[in-house]
Amino acid sequence: MKKILLFTVMLLQFSACKNEEFFELERPVQSPWTKLSEFDRAVIGPYALLFAKGDWGNVYNYWYLYKNAVADDVAWSTPGDGTWGWYRDTEANKAWTDDIFNTSYNAISSVNDALQFVDDAGGAPFPKITADDQKHNLERIVGELHFLRGFAYYMAATTFCTAYVPGGPNNAREIPLRTTKATSYEDASTPKIGTTQEIWDQVLADFDKAYQMLPERFVAGKMHASYQAGRANKFAAAAMLARAHFAMGNYPKALEFASFVIDKNGGDYDLSEEPIEAFNKSMLARGKETIMYIPSYDLTYGKQNLHATCFSNMFQKTVCGWTATHMDYETLKRLGWMQNPKSDTTIGIAAKRDKRFTQLCFVREPANVPQALRLPNRYYETRVNLTWRTIVSDKSARGPEAGYTNVPQIRLAEMYLTRASCAFKAGDKKQAAADLNIVRKRAWNAAVAKVAYESSPNFVTESNVTEQMIGDERLIEMFCEGDRIDYLRAMKKEVGNGDRGAGATPYTSKAFVWPVPVVERSLNNGYQ
Template sequence: MRLIQYKNYLALILVLGIMSLQSCSDFLEQEPGTKVSITEQLATKQGVLTALNGIYSDLEENVRGERFAVYADLQGGNLKFSPGIGTSLGILKIPTNIANVYSFDDQSDDSNYSIFYTDSYAIINECNLILEFTDALTDATETEKKQIKAEALTIRAYSHFLLSEVYSQNYGFTEDASHLGIVYNTESLLKGLKYPSRKTAAETYSLIIADLKNALELYSASSLLTGPAYSFFSAASTKALLARVYLSKSDWQNAFDTADDVIKNSGLSLTTNTNYISGWENANLPLSETLLEFSIPRDASGTVGGSLAAFFGYTTTTSFGSYVASQDLIDLFETNDIRKNLFLIKPLSTLVNEVQVNKNYYFTKKFQDNPGYVAFRLSEQYLIRAEAALKLQNTDQVKADINTIRARANATLLSNTENLEDAVFLERRKELCFEGHLFFDIARNKKNVQRNDGCISNNCEMNYPSLKYVLPIPLANKNLNSNLVQNESYN
């Protein structure tokens, strides 16, 4: 059961222009053919928990979808396209869903990412409803209420953060982060009609951080929802998100301290060298160091409703996903680096100069079979701490953290402190490939995009700074809210 039937609130939605009927969940359907009102649904603990579970389902679907799951790695150059099958046998072409974005030429009137934008704000509205109704529950303890609010606050912050990554220039784009951030919603549509304006980037990050800090004051030992603990936000995974936010904000001391806290106190340790490859290959459980992996949807019989394998998977020579590793990425790994074993090398028929030839393609093992969306894992925290330590001029810590990751991978250890900035950047690119970081890392470090192997875009390179490092606000949303300012260079 999922969250929010908006048909009775169409006028509100149209005015604000933030949500759409198609993207909103229907957690009010408690039984087939039986619907209740929002106030009835959220008047009981079970109703609120059903709604919260629905939010997780919506969030998983939103980040797992092609439009977001491939974005950072495709734009940054870790990914290229596999050849077509059937009537398009061997032909390399850009999937229609991301064609304009891939060429840094998305259009506001028909944006490839309009669904991501709309669904993200739908999720935020769902969180706000939970937050507005939970305190009034009479059948929940104060501890239970706090736990519910903690998770809703965290999801609200996470959704806003993802929106800011895609629709707002990186925090350091202007010296004081006075450039446009995003609309930050802290009230549901039930609170009435509003025409929200975009905050500055500085204000956006302050609100994200405030939500996360408030959430951390509320967490108890475990979620009240049924399912694997790693599928729901906890204090540890919320701190991991906060560390990522601080890193994006260039708040180096807080990024260092928060990542350090997660590393030392999360109760997890890095997956060992021996178990690293087999851990990723396990079809049923996440890697042991995973702080949060959103579970994939299954019906009552256990049938999978969708997973990242739809985009990255390989089954046979006539059944495989659209996205494979670029040679740009593969060439970064040393011969003895065990992470090279995370690729399935498969020969596929490819049309070259109108002749069908077999070429090798590299499918990632991270997302075969039925994987969930890996949101946070411990390796990232080591690399956050390393990057923050670099900016704090703690070179010994930088070397130690990078070498911890490299030692596990059997890669050559750093022996000096030269080019540490490049070392941190490249280690993130290798270790976190396909996990949604590269393009955001490029923007944060004010680097240029340079896509070589397999690039079939009109724009294979993009120099920083560029107005095209962010996507356009969907025109349909902008037209419904006169206070919503479009990103520069878009109509």
């Protein structure tokens, strides 16, 4: 199939070389958007490409699958299988990293087409619309287009680009930078290959434009009804600006945008609910902390992709037999969840009193326990044949409709922890401790701990808060959500090798940079 596809691409290339006038149409194609109500399709397409395309996996799913694999907080149940990148063998192409690249650029091209349509009309493609429609629909759609292009570039940058180094040259040219619609064969086949600096500047520019244009929330009767179902708003754009600035090591700006999300959301988002509430919605609903989510609840077009089972416990409504990812043993010891996981199966009190362990993790028992000694209501490994107890993520398929459970993409807890890290960097330990306490208290089970959080040794003050505390809290909070490697690269810290062996790897290492697809490099003249 790949040979056929490559031959087709090469045939088209040859044909285009012989026929440059192909791009000079005698009668231009009519716009697919003849009225404002149709223009919403311009964003629905990229949303689908990035977050819903596919069955076993979509681009967003693959993106955080590979990021989960390369960090320092996971071990792999099937280390002989090189499919998932646990060995950080990023010199080799993987089918699904290629899909991240190809589909991200499909989405970028789709967005460029729609933005060009608006620009060609001087910003007023539908001149007869009302002021209400201008504000609540046209500006919103353009804001979403910028958000989606920014998100596609953010995924590409964190997958295929060398980490951003504050004050460094950041001049590596690794991925194409396209912000306009191709109008000729030369333009289509020879795009600019952006530097690391230019790619991140584009990410910031798109999210900033989205931040300026997007509304804070859905307004019934004025906006397209689908806008209420998990799509990007001003706070999502601010959260992505916080992520992007954090990735670039611009901690003051990251703190500024994280603070906007936390302090200015008008009560739309808070941490008042149990941790699981962000992960158990199989309807048009979200947890109170969920800023953006994939609406997988739709029984016709929704459904979680099945490769989530590589790093989570559930497959639809049953325990998944092939889950590959589990918490790294050094991490378990550092957190105090298990003291010696390969010889002592005891779960420590630090785990038992943490609601994220009890609600969003799952204990899988060793495969070598004799049948006669197995306890009821326990899951014993069968397919991967592990000989010790493991702790795995249990964040997928947690709603009543299992595989149709919505997938959180941006959560408020992350923003608190980002602000805590940035405040600590700035020397504001009081703010860092306060934010860390908010996240820790939400996860604290006082009934198990037999003490209120504020009276416990875990309560943090400005005199004892450390960067390690914040980082470990973030590891627990965001476990298997693809965040850990981005966090370490954003903090400009070495990445531990965990169960792969002793030592650590520099955050700038190519071990965390996946290769651009071979076909792209061979047919894209920009790489020549």
